[in-house]
Amino acid sequence: MLLYVAPLYLANSCAMLFHGKTPLDFGKRFFDGRPLLGKGKTFKGAVMGVSIGFLVAIAISLFFGSQISWFYSDYAFFGLVISAGGIIGDVVKSFFKRRLGFEQGSQLFLIDQLDFVVGGLLFSWFLRVPSVSEIAVILVLTVFMHKAANYFAFKIRLKRVPW
Numbered sequence: 001m002l003l004y005v006a007p008l009y010l011a012n013s014c015a016m017l018f019h020g021k022t023p024l025d026f027g028k029r030f031f032d033g034r035p036l037l038g039k040g041k042t043f044k045g046a047v048m049g050v051s052i053g054f055l056v057a058i059a060i061s062l063f064f065g066s067q068i069s070w071f072y073s074d075y076a077f078f079g080l081v082i083s084a085g086g087i088i089g090d091v092v093k094s095f096f097k098r099r100l101g102f103e104q105g106s107q108l109f110l111i112d113q114l115d116f117v118v119g120g121l122l123f124s125w126f127l128r129v130p131s132v133s134e135i136a137v138i139l140v141l142t143v144f145m146h147k148a149a150n151y152f153a154f155k156i157r158l159k160r161v162p163w
Contacts, residue, residue, distance in 0.1 A: 001137050003060055003068055004130075007079035008086045008120040009142075011053030013149065015087055017158065020044025024091065030098070037094045038104040046087050053083025072128050081127060082120040089119015107163045113146040114139060 022043045025036035057079020060068065072078045093115035097108060117138060121130060130138070147163070154162035 001134065001141065003064060004071065004134070005082075005117070005120075005138055005142070006060060007053035007057040008082045008117065009145070010056045011049040011083035011086050011120075012090065012116040013049075014052040015045040015049030015090070016153070018045055018048035020048075032099065034098045034101070035104075036098065037091060038098060040104045041091055041094050046091070049087045050080070050083045053086070054080040057083070078124060078127050082124040085123025086116035086120035088123065090116045092119065105161050107161070109163075110143065112163060113143045117142050 019040065020042035023037065023039045024041045024043060024046060025038070027039070028036050030036050054076065058076045060079070061075045068075050093108075093111060094104075097106070097111075102108060121135065121138070150159060151162045153159040
């Protein structure tokens with residue numbers, strides 16, 4: 001399961017680490033007066049997230065080729081697609097959080113933990129359809145891993161909030 005989601009997880013984490021300055025929404029506001037996405041979603045973060053996810057998939061292909069050959073024939077391409085889907089899932093969630101009046105950095109339990117996974121799984125669906133049990137394991141694993149990783153990032157001062 002970890003080989004399945006490794007590019008996705010690292011894409012999401014690296015988007016935060018390499019956040020950048022230029023927001024994806026260029027600081028524009030929606031017709032409701034709220035930011036489209038907010039300053040936390042940046043071009044550099046999105047590009048770095050997808051790039052790191054792709055590079056992780058290439059590395060996994062090189063080091064674990066025989067273990068993942070059953071999974072998908074071109075794992076590097078799969079990694080690119082699932083990483084891009086994860087970043088887009090996070091961006092879409094931010095759009096809707098702003099519409100609902102949630103400020104950047106505010107917590108929306110489960111949605112904040114699973115947005116990138118849902119985006120990644122949906123985007124990669126045309127390459128590989130996961131089983132119901134795979135989806136369940138990924139979702140449960142993600143909630144715990146996301147909470148632990150964010151708490152750790154908060155403790156070492158990479159994040160302003162522990163979620």
